[in-house]
Amino acid sequence: MKWMTVWVRSGDRATFFWVNGWRNGVAGRVMPLVTHLGGAVWSVGLSLALLLSGEGLWRETGVHLALSLLCSHAVVAVCKKVLPRPRPYRVLENVRTGRHLLQDASFPSGHSTAAFCTAAVLSGALPAFAGVWYGLAALVALSRVYLGLHYPSDILTGAGLGLVAAWLLGA
Template identity: 45%
Template sequence: MKRLLQRIINRDIQLFYLFNHKLKCRLLDLIMPQITHLGGVVFTCSLTILLVVFGQGRLKETGWQVLIALVSSGAVVQIIKTIVARSRPYKVLKEVNIINPPFCMRSFPSGHTTAIFSIAIVFGINFPSLSLVFRMIAGLVGVSRAYIGVHYPSDILTGALIGICFSNLAHGLI
């Protein structure tokens, strides 16, 4: 069991370096820090407030679903971050390309990825013709988290799964 866990950790680190080193280029150095903000508190909360306050009909209903998904998934992420207390890759690995280190020192799971998947899946359910676009944006935000050096792929995957679960629950409630 210990060997299996170590193999998983090693693969996680290898995938991290793939995103953080192998994909590195000037264009992505400009784009990825911007994309990553789509999962941040300012964008996700602003979008949600705008939808709830100013949205009409289906947009307002979608806003309420996003609010439920964001708050509930965000609470779960903070609990897990506190329990697991995994350090961010740039704190423990060598030669990490880091862009704008975050305030929070805990890595697992990715809150940005959780937030954007919470939004993307709710939007995809409510506007199925745009579902692929929303999912692609969410995926890019997830990749950006490893690219800028602040999350391992397992942090990102777990954040995405939490966002997906809470989005589906929120949609079922409203």
């Protein structure tokens, strides 16, 4: 079993450095901006806007999103306390970072959780745009690695948590 842990960690780090090493003009401008789409301001703001939009589909979508975000982030908060994995830039050398470094635990990614939770809920409401929602969620998740804040396993776990919460609460 130890060999599997070593194998996963080495793949996680190799993938981290591959994504974190992407440097070009477009990524340098887009990633620091798109990362905010998974933050509390955007996810809570979108939930509130939908909740206050009146009756019908948008209000139901707002309720679904708010409950899914609340439940998924409760799990994220517990995981960060129980499994306090240090952020990559704090333990690895030669990590390229953004301007806003965080001090809390890395595992799992709350931004990825919120982005994929939001994508799943919005895809239920507007299925024709599912590719857009999931594409944006994937960019948010990748931005977290690009900015040196998370390992790939952090964003994959966060994405899974967001999807499961949206699915369970939308069923």
